[in-house]
Amino acid sequence: MLEDAASRRSLIEAVAQDVIDHAEELTALDQAVGDGDHGVNMKRGAEAVLADIDALAEKTLPEALKAIGMALVMKVGGASGPLYGTFFMTLGKSLPEKPNSTDTVAAFDAALQAVMARGKSHPGQKTMLDVLAPALEQLKNDPSPSEALCVAAAEAAEATIPMRAERGRASFLGERSIGHMDPGARSSSLMITKASKILEG
Amino acid sequence: MVRQMVGEEVPLASCGGDTDGGLGTSVESILSAIDAAWSEAGVAILVDLGGAETNSEMAIEMQPEDRQQRIAICNAPIVEGAVIAATEASGGASLDIVRRTAEELSPA
Numbered sequence: 001m002l003e004d005a006a007s008r009r010s011l012i013e014a015v016a017q018d019v020i021d022h023a024e025e026l027t028a029l030d031q032a033v034g035d036g037d038h039g040v041n042m043k044r045g046a047e048a049v050l051a052d053i054d055a056l057a058e059k060t061l062p063e064a065l066k067a068i069g070m071a072l073v074m075k076v077g078g079a080s081g082p083l084y085g086t087f088f089m090t091l092g093k094s095l096p097e098k099p100n101s102t103d104t105v106a107a108f109d110a111a112l113q114a115v116m117a118r119g120k121s122h123p124g125q126k127t128m129l130d131v132l133a134p135a136l137e138q139l140k141n142d143p144s145p146s147e148a149l150c151v152a153a154a155e156a157a158e159a160t161i162p163m164r165a166e167r168g169r170a171s172f173l174g175e176r177s178i179g180h181m182d183p184g185a186r187s188s189s190l191m192i193t194k195a196s197k198i199l200e201g
Numbered sequence: 202m203v204r205q206m207v208g209e210e211v212p213l214a215s216c217g218g219d220t221d222g223g224l225g226t227s228v229e230s231i232l233s234a235i236d237a238a239w240s241e242a243g244v245a246i247l248v249d250l251g252g253a254e255t256n257s258e259m260a261i262e263m264q265p266e267d268r269q270q271r272i273a274i275c276n277a278p279i280v281e282g283a284v285i286a287a288t289e290a291s292g293g294a295s296l297d298i299v300r301r302t303a304e305e306l307s308p309a
Contacts, residue, residue: 037225044221073259077219077226079252082259118255169250 001199002061003098009057011198012068016046016053018194019187029183033170037078038183045076045084061099065092079168080184083115083128090114101143108136125166126177128184131156135192145199149192157181157189203283207291214238217253226252231260235272243271243296245303247282271296277303 002008019026019042027039048071049056056064069089073081094107112132116122123133134156138149158181165177168184203213214237219225231246238244246261248254254274261272273296275282282303289299 035224037219037223040223041219041225044219073228075220077252077256079255081226081228081252082255085259118258 005057008059008061008064009053011195012049012056012064013053014198015191015194016049018190019043019046020050022187022190026183026187029181029186032180033165033173033177034183035078035169038080038187041076041078041080042084042187045072045081048072048075060097062092062095062097065089065095068092079119080128080187083119083184084187086114086118087111087132105136105139105143108132108139112136119167121167124163126160126163126170126182126185127165127167128182128188130160130163130182131185131188131192135188145196147200149196153189153192153196157185160185202280203287206284207287210291211287212238212240213287226256228256228260228263231257232263235260235264239268241271242290243268243273245286245290245296245299246272246274247277247279247286247303248274249279273297273300275300275303277306281306 002011023039023043025039026042027036030036030038049068052067052071056067059067065088069085069087069092072088073085075081076084088111090111091107094110096103099107112129115132116129119127119129121127121129123129131153135149135153138152142148160182161180162178163182164175165171165173165182170177170182214234216227216230216234218227218230220227220229235244246257248257257274261269261274264272275286277286285306286299286303289302294302
């Protein structure tokens with residue numbers, strides 16, 4: 001899995017393109033609870049990744065993930081740049097070149113912890129962590145890309161709707177943040193689902 | 202405003218906006234601002250909203266280790282904090298004192 005440049009290219013391309021395709025939806029979600037820039041920011045990051053796709057695909061999996069993280073840090077802006085950047089960079093630092101399922105779960109766990117530290121947050125505060133944490137739990141049950149993982153991610157994103165935001169700009173809305181899906185939870189769910197489907201083949 | 206209060210003695214740099222010039226933050230421009238304001242005494246950073254703080258933390262971690270110790274993000278209001286921090290710094294106070302003086306402005 002992902003041991004040749006062609007498969008890495010198709011995974012990276014599909015996930016980046018999916019983010020771009022959903023930019024308007026992410027922006028609409030962010031207009032409800034934040035500053036309305038999540039879609040534009042994520043799209044800019046995904047475009048930067050696509051612009052470098054040839055070089056990225058040639059790198060080993062860990063190096064490619066680190067480079068994607070750095071591109072997101074430099075290009076996305078907002079809070080999501082450092083948060084997603086940290087996620088991908090930590091994945092890259094934690095994964096060996098040919099990861100087995102134990103490596104994958106451990107790396108996902110390390111990346112989740114790093115995002116929690118970067119955002120000074122934890123699950124339950126209506127953030128991307130509310131998708132990443134349930135996704136990790138699902139991976140612990142079954143570390144392979146699966147329909148169950150996609151369902152877990154989608155349900156977790158839905159579950160942020162009744163939550164009250166306690167981090168980021170949405171937290172200023174207090175009670176009014178209730179009733180809207182968290183944009184970061186949605187973008188995490190999109191990426192996990194697309195990556196899982198591509199890896200499932 | 203900081204320039205008017207403390208003159209040219211304190212190196213000062215500011216940045217804002219994302220890489221396309223829209224609202225937001227950019228690690229790249231924070232890195233340049235740190236370079237522009239750099240002196241052996243270090244750099245005190247004042248930020249506005251959440252993304253600016255997270256991006257500043259990221260920019261600090263991308264600095265060489267000996268520099269990281271000499272950069273502080275002040276938990277203080279940006280305008281008042283910048284003026285107070287620059288005033289302290291112009292008097293030769295250490296980075297730690299500059300940061301603590303700026304942070305006295307924040308509600309406990």
